[in-house]
Amino acid sequence: MSEVVLEAQVRTNIGKTLNKVRNEGKIPGVYYSRGEENITIAATPLSLRSLIYTTNTHIINLKLDNGVTKTCILRDVQFDPVSDKPIHFDLLGIKENETLTVQIPVMLKGTPKGVKDGGTLQHVMRFVRVSCLPKYIPEHIELDVTELGMNHTIHVRDVKLENVTILDNEAGTIVAVIPPTVIKEETPGAEAAAPAAAEPEVIAKGKKPVEGEETK
Secondary structure, three states, X not given: OOEEEEEEEEOOOOOOOHXXXXXXXXXXXXXXXXXXXXXXXXXXXXXXXHHHOOOOOOEEEEEEOOOOEEEEEEEEEEEXXXXXXXXXXXXXXXXXXXXXXXXXXXXXXXOOHHXXXXXXXXXXXXXXXXXXXXXXXXXXXXXXXXXXXOOOEEEHHHOOOOOOEEOOOOOOEEEEEEOOOOOOOOOOOHHHHOOOOOOOOOOOOOOOOOOOOOOO
């Protein structure tokens, strides 16, 4: 797994509103790790770009402006619901011999046979949750879907990773090729060809004739 250097500033004035930090052109965040005190930080959007807008998982070498360095991973990013810009991020500290749980992005390679035959590719799970030591964290999971035919599926149980435990349900669908939807059209004139509704029986007034008796 590749390592990325992130330079950040320690936010000492906790009373400072997060909006003020953002108005200064920075994104507020927090570093946390088991057995350590949380560190409130801030970083520029440019320095975070390679971590947020990527299909890979990275080990982060966090360098703070007070001289402290930390090894961590990007745990979470919050986005503004209107502008879709990042407004907060969480960094999780990692230790060499401590197992951690992370979500690994799933990348698809190739064009499925089923798609060439008119099917639709459905990428259901874009991340797979795994548990492993930091040195075994995969950057991403690549699946070759070239041979995937119509109505074929790749499940979680089909993914094999060394030194990594997959935590998601093994029956979960990661990617599938589904057939095109067939819309049944009505046959023209079908309405006209339908049998006419039976006319209501007219009941005559008076005495009902007895079978074999002459009607007067």
